[in-house]
Amino acid sequence: MKQETSTLEIDDPFSNTLPAYTLVNLRINGQTHKLRLQPWVSLLDAIREYIGLTGTKKGCDHGQCGACTVLVDGKRINSCLTLAIMKDGAEITTIEGLADGEANHPLQDAFIEHDAFQCGYCTPGQICSAVGMFNEGRAHTLEDVKELMSGNICRCGAYTNINAAIMEVKAKLENE
Amino acid sequence: MTTKYIGKPASRVDGLEKVTGKARYSADFKVEGLTYGFIVSSSIAKGKITSIDSSRALALEGVLQVFTHENVRNLPWFKLRYTDMDAPSGTPFRPFYDNTIRFSMQPVALVIAETFELARYASSLIKVEYDKETYTTSLYKNLSKSFKAPKGKIGYVPPKSRGNADAAYQDAAFKIQAEYKHSAEHHNPMELFSTTAIWDNEKLTVYDKTQGVSNCQFYIGNIFGLAYKDVRIISPYVGGAFGSGLRPQHQLFMAVLAALELKRPVKVGLTRQQMFSFGHRPATLQKLALSASPEGTLESVRHEAYSETSQFENYTEVIVNWSATMYACENVELKYELVKLDTFTPLDMRAPGAVTGVHAMESAMDELAFELKMDPLIFRLKNYTDEDQVNEKPFSSKELVACYREGAEKFGWAARNVEPRSMRDGKNLVGWGVATAAWDANQMPSRAKALLSIDGKLVVSSGTSDIGTGTYTIMTQIAAEILGIAIENVTFKLGDTNLPLAPLEGGSWTAASVGSAVKTVCEDVRKILLKHAVKTKASPFYQYDSTKLQIDSGEIFDPNDSSKGVSVTEIMRLAGVNSIEETSTSGPNPLVGRKYTMNSHAAVFAEVKVDEDLGTVDVTRVVCAVAAGKILNPKTARSQILGGVVWGISKALEEESKLDHQYGRFMNHNLSEYHVPVNKDINDIEVIFVEEKDDVVNPLGVKGVGEIGIIGVAGAIANAVFHATGVRVRNLPITMDKVLQIAEDDRNQVAV
Ligand code: FES
Ligand code: FES
Numbered sequence: 001m002k003q004e005t006s007t008l009e010i011d012d013p014f015s016n017t018l019p020a021y022t023l024v025n026l027r028i029n030g031q032t033h034k035l036r037l038q039p040w041v042s043l044l045d046a047i048r049e050y051i052g053l054t055g056t057k058k059g060c061d062h063g064q065c066g067a068c069t070v071l072v073d074g075k076r077i078n079s080c081l082t083l084a085i086m087k088d089g090a091e092i093t094t095i096e097g098l099a100d101g102e103a104n105h106p107l108q109d110a111f112i113e114h115d116a117f118q119c120g121y122c123t124p125g126q127i128c129s130a131v132g133m134f135n136e137g138r139a140h141t142l143e144d145v146k147e148l149m150s151g152n153i154c155r156c157g158a159y160t161n162i163n164a165a166i167m168e169v170k171a172k173l174e175n176e
Numbered sequence: 177m178t179t180k181y182i183g184k185p186a187s188r189v190d191g192l193e194k195v196t197g198k199a200r201y202s203a204d205f206k207v208e209g210l211t212y213g214f215i216v217s218s219s220i221a222k223g224k225i226t227s228i229d230s231s232r233a234l235a236l237e238g239v240l241q242v243f244t245h246e247n248v249r250n251l252p253w254f255k256l257r258y259t260d261m262d263a264p265s266g267t268p269f270r271p272f273y274d275n276t277i278r279f280s281m282q283p284v285a286l287v288i289a290e291t292f293e294l295a296r297y298a299s300s301l302i303k304v305e306y307d308k309e310t311y312t313t314s315l316y317k318n319l320s321k322s323f324k325a326p327k328g329k330i331g332y333v334p335p336k337s338r339g340n341a342d343a344a345y346q347d348a349a350f351k352i353q354a355e356y357k358h359s360a361e362h363h364n365p366m367e368l369f370s371t372t373a374i375w376d377n378e379k380l381t382v383y384d385k386t387q388g389v390s391n392c393q394f395y396i397g398n399i400f401g402l403a404y405k406d407v408r409i410i411s412p413y414v415g416g417a418f419g420s421g422l423r424p425q426h427q428l429f430m431a432v433l434a435a436l437e438l439k440r441p442v443k444v445g446l447t448r449q450q451m452f453s454f455g456h457r458p459a460t461l462q463k464l465a466l467s468a469s470p471e472g473t474l475e476s477v478r479h480e481a482y483s484e485t486s487q488f489e490n491y492t493e494v495i496v497n498w499s500a501t502m503y504a505c506e507n508v509e510l511k512y513e514l515v516k517l518d519t520f521t522p523l524d525m526r527a528p529g530a531v532t533g534v535h536a537m538e539s540a541m542d543e544l545a546f547e548l549k550m551d552p553l554i555f556r557l558k559n560y561t562d563e564d565q566v567n568e569k570p571f572s573s574k575e576l577v578a579c580y581r582e583g584a585e586k587f588g589w590a591a592r593n594v595e596p597r598s599m600r601d602g603k604n605l606v607g608w609g610v611a612t613a614a615w616d617a618n619q620m621p622s623r624a625k626a627l628l629s630i631d632g633k634l635v636v637s638s639g640t641s642d643i644g645t646g647t648y649t650i651m652t653q654i655a656a657e658i659l660g661i662a663i664e665n666v667t668f669k670l671g672d673t674n675l676p677l678a679p680l681e682g683g684s685w686t687a688a689s690v691g692s693a694v695k696t697v698c699e700d701v702r703k704i705l706l707k708h709a710v711k712t713k714a715s716p717f718y719q720y721d722s723t724k725l726q727i728d729s730g731e732i733f734d735p736n737d738s739s740k741g742v743s744v745t746e747i748m749r750l751a752g753v754n755s756i757e758e759t760s761t762s763g764p765n766p767l768v769g770r771k772y773t774m775n776s777h778a779a780v781f782a783e784v785k786v787d788e789d790l791g792t793v794d795v796t797r798v799v800c801a802v803a804a805g806k807i808l809n810p811k812t813a814r815s816q817i818l819g820g821v822v823w824g825i826s827k828a829l830e831e832e833s834k835l836d837h838q839y840g841r842f843m844n845h846n847l848s849e850y851h852v853p854v855n856k857d858i859n860d861i862e863v864i865f866v867e868e869k870d871d872v873v874n875p876l877g878v879k880g881v882g883e884i885g886i887i888g889v890a891g892a893i894a895n896a897v898f899h900a901t902g903v904r905v906r907n908l909p910i911t912m913d914k915v916l917q918i919a920e921d922d923r924n925q926v927a928v
Contacts, residue, residue, distance in 0.1 A: 049292060059366045112191035119365070120415070150854040159853070
């Protein structure tokens, strides 16, 4: 195969031209939001700053804490590690979309009952993550839950209560 | 149903908002026309900025301004204006004051742009040139320059020695001496620090992450020359703080500066990395020497601590004093010195000082118990005291013995063999350790307001904060019970400078301080209601003796005469009042403080399993038995203790802000390299609240539970690791390389 050589000007990457705007359709909690976004906008910032759904939290912006966890087509992801334009048309669920009408998601009630938070900042991420974990169907025991929920840091240290809430809902869902 | 709520395990009143994403934290406020700020941090630790070139950033469409020391000029730079309520002595850091760099990652420029992404990108285009100067960030290399810690910071009490510790040590039959090292730690609340500032109609509204809205109000008013009444700070929800919100942080100054200058709303946040550029728990070196008689009587305690501070402020905390009050001992020698380094000033972090000092003291106690071949719990009981020997006063209450007893029972301590390496579970060595903890039960002056409306709804408020502590919930419980109405009819408001003045939210004093104010103001409203009941002609209790009446479930009644009754709302209607509003102040009783020392206590028991080949430590069980007076809400209080224990496990095994002295910078400044426990790291934690009645500490009999849960944990774990392995790791965190005694830069372990 013939090798192609090219010279690239790399000593000055500066340009006054900013990334162009693109039309993006974000479907969040069943509602479509038509946005004009630059491609450098993360899904997290799109949800929080451009759409105004601030239930999803930013704890690091680097995929290290789980506070920004949302569900995309039922799968849990760190929305800070995803660009909004990559999720055009996907079904996104945030903490604001978990309730069924007036009725809370059972995890939401169980978190209150078990006091599975203190400051509450990690909570939307914990709950979305737990829903995603249920969808994965890999968590069978408490040890599994501890392992599979370890991507969501709770600095307040509510882990034992978080696990109690999750185990209770897990048992309930399995009995249904 | 009666309206008795105090002491009941009510679920958090703010729980629904927290689980539905409706709770608004500092960065969650939507504002029309919002602009975004991004801070540029210095790349060096010390020196001078020789030039800043912002031209490329400013050339981008949508970049509104770049602030640097060169164009921020018209501020009053007197140091007093920057002194906040939690400032130690010295000169507080003044952003953009001059071209001097005092610590690594110092804010050197602030970019404001129409979007967050643009501000962040533009910040990368700002060129800063420096003249570097030599700096020093190692505590241990600068010990020869240590000096006596000065007074000046809120809560700091200099240590007091007694007797002759050196002579007693010389003569004693059993003795140990050891050095313990702690590295710096950062609070790392989950919520990133953020401020949104809005300048509208000559008034400033600020949404901030803080543990004291009034502290921020005064700080901003003083610096920017605004009347306090024109500065409103709002902070209804705080995503954890642990002390990091006690002082105003960089982004508050930045957001206000830009909003005033540009006349546009501005949001400025710190990145996780930048949250390693403000206060931290200081690195320390502690030297201890203890001695005892053959019977196990503690004969001398010598405790010295050397702690870092910045070049510009003298941060102090109470590290060694605990060693003079925890056990009976005639001879105690204490010393506490500071060493100035080119880092930012340390900052109170959950149980400041106590966590550090008590870990060292409780490890040393374990070392001495081992010398004596004595059970470490029996050794502690033998040296138990009901008197504060420093101030020669009794404790107002001290149910520590009950903590030891109930904790030991639950844990199964009696089955413990004193010999190290005596228990095993497969390839794991098993160890059990115990430690004691104590913390101050303080009360601060506080104000609260109550407004009872004709519809029977009560709104109580105070400008305190709830950082996850349960303040919203316990205040609602107190108000509902004292007034005698259903809890559903009570709303508690906090985190707003429009509300009555409350102290900083810290030191475990909020329940006692704000709680007492809420109690007082609700008693006042109750008195007014009862007055209406006996003074209103149409009332069934007209001309009654009001002291005979009670209120429960919103009904006014006479317990001795069930034939009559009238509801609270009806009596207001009959009396022709639409609402009752009262504001009251409550503060500590100075007489009580003169007579008693007031502390909360705890006994912590820990089990560890240590992989013999790998040296990894797993904390499999912790029992934390706490004596903290009246527990207002066992559910939220238990969570506070659980959190404290998790923090203790973290301190013992994980947390460490690593300074690279070549750069003078904390290198692991993110959540993947700064380790805090994840779900998998935490196992069984048992919390016990022992019965403790205290009628003098404050009107509610509470001592606070925010800090007592963490203090003894690292000591108990370190002692358990020794019991499991026979290796005494004296420097925290206890990592696998230290357990195996192969840590290259750390030889401070001994094996038996
Ligand atoms: S904010 Fe996305 S993982 Fe931390
Ligand atoms: S509840 Fe505060 S971080 Fe989890």
